Amino acid sequence: MVSPNPMVGCVIVRDGEIIAEGFHTKYGAPHAEREALADAAGRNVDVRGATAYVTLEPCSHYGKTPPCADGLIEAGLGRVVVAIEDPDSQVAGRGIAKLRDAGIAVEVGCCGEEVCRQLAPYIKHRTTARPWVIAKWAQTADGYLALPSGEGQWITGETSRTRVHEIRATLDAIAVGIGTVLADDPLLTNRTGRGRQPLRVVVDSNLRIPLDSKLVTSAGEFPLLVATTNAAAQANPEIARALQAADVDVVSVSADCDGHVDLLALQNELGQRGIVTLQFEGGATLLCSLLDCALADELQVYVSPHCVGRAALEANLPKLDIAKRLSCMKLQMLWEEGLGEDRFMQFVKSPPQE
Numbered sequence: 568m569v570s571p572n573p574m575v576g577c578v579i580v581r582d583g584e585i586i587a588e589g590f591h592t593k594y595g596a597p598h599a600e601r602e603a604l605a606d607a608a609g610r611n612v613d614v615r616g617a618t619a620y621v622t623l624e625p626c627s628h629y630g631k632t633p634p635c636a637d638g639l640i641e642a643g644l645g646r647v648v649v650a651i652e653d654p655d656s657q658v659a660g661r662g663i664a665k666l667r668d669a670g671i672a673v674e675v676g677c678c679g680e681e682v683c684r685q686l687a688p689y690i691k692h693r694t695t696a697r698p699w700v701i702a703k704w705a706q707t708a709d710g711y712l713a714l715p716s717g718e719g720q721w722i723t724g725e726t727s728r729t730r731v732h733e734i735r736a737t738l739d740a741i742a743v744g745i746g747t748v749l750a751d752d753p754l755l756t757n758r759t760g761r762g763r764q765p766l767r768v769v770v771d772s773n774l775r776i777p778l779d780s781k782l783v784t785s786a787g788e789f790p791l792l793v794a795t796t797n798a799a800a801q802a803n804p805e806i807a808r809a810l811q812a813a814d815v816d817v818v819s820v821s822a823d824c825d826g827h828v829d830l831l832a833l834q835n836e837l838g839q840r841g842i843v844t845l846q847f848e849g850g851a852t853l854l855c856s857l858l859d860c861a862l863a864d865e866l867q868v869y870v871s872p873h874c875v876g877r878a879a880l881e882a883n884l885p886k887l888d889i890a891k892r893l894s895c896m897k898l899q900m901l902w903e904e905g906l907g908e909d910r911f912m913q914f915v916k917s918p919p920q921e
Contacts, residue, residue, distance in 0.1 A: 568593045568763060570739050571841045573623055573653075573689040575599040579607060579644070581617040586610070600625050600635035604642050615643035622682045624653040624675075627662040636662040639671065646672040650682035654693040687915070688844045691864065697838040698739065698845040702857055703731070705869040712851045727869045730911065734867070736762025739842045740792075744853035745771040754781045755848075756789055766842065767791045770853055772827040774803045778813065786814040794833050796822040830862055866914040 569591045577599035579587040589602025607614045625635035652660055666673050688699030705723045706712050735741060735757040748769055755767045769776055774795050782791050793815055800807055800819035807817045820832040837845055847857055857863055
């Protein structure tokens with residue numbers, strides 16, 4: 568819940584025993600090192616000369632909270648072990664240098680690979696100014712993303728759908744194409760009752776989103792951004808004004824060679840707005856475009872045990888050949904009584920190395 572800040576944890580150790588610990592709990596709250604020092608104070612333990620283990624380089628600048636490097640120096644820590652340097656231009660080694668200048672021994676690299684994997688979205692955003700992109704879809708065992716008309720809306724079971732909402736609660740934004748909006752009239756909210764409500768994004772190259780859709784009518788409560796092309800915005804100013812009057816953020820970007828929203832341009836726009844994690848949830852046409860342009864950093868695929876058993880749908884996704892460029896991070900079975908097992912598969916690009 569800390570985005571656009573990074574997830575960070577800290578433990579303070581003396582003689583092989585943890586004497587205090589803390590983590591960054593939410594955006595705007597104290598950072599991990601400050602939380603660990605507060606924990607030590609609450610336990611009435613002396614941290615002078617002790618070792619702090621931190622998953623990311625302590626910050627050295629004033630933001631919403633004071634510098635963590637200063638806090639460690641003032642507390643008298645004797646040694647700090649850092650997994651990776653912070654790629655943020657405001658830090659970028661300055662925190663480590665400040666600690667060393669104060670006479671504190673600093674080691675860098677412990678568990679660095681694991682932390683790079685954990686912080687891959689943050690690292691990508693800080694080094695490219697673009698979000699970490701997840702392509703998510705559900706399909707039948709024989710490759711369908713939608714059931715024949717009249718045969719129900721859901722491919723996977725309730726367990727899988729609950730998992731989707733749990734993941735939504737951790738994201739900055741989720742995106743769908745206009746085809747999904749016109750076909751399903753979704754709300755695209757997190758319904759877990761906890762976590763965050765991600766920014767809802769509709770890729771609408773020709774401004775076709777209905778003003779009476781659930782997305783538009785709920786824009787005052789749940790933020791909605793409609794991404795269209797520069798040409799469509801200029802050709803339909805009255806539609807754009809009506810959407811803006813309904814509290815919709817209308818953003819126009821360049822078009823690709825087919826006249827559709829350029830997905831890389833959209834990612835650049837969202838990255839500038841502080842979006843670190845962006846999940847595309849459909850439909851098939853949008854997902855295919857995303858994969859064809861090799862813009863996905865991660866795939867999350869839910870596969871039901873059911874088969875439709877007829878000719879492939881016209882707008883179906885290609886097989887998982889795209890996953891050959893990624894590494895399989897997780898394969899999990901989601902069991903539901905009476906329905907069998909849905910398979911959850913997660914493929915992720917190799918994380919950037921510090």
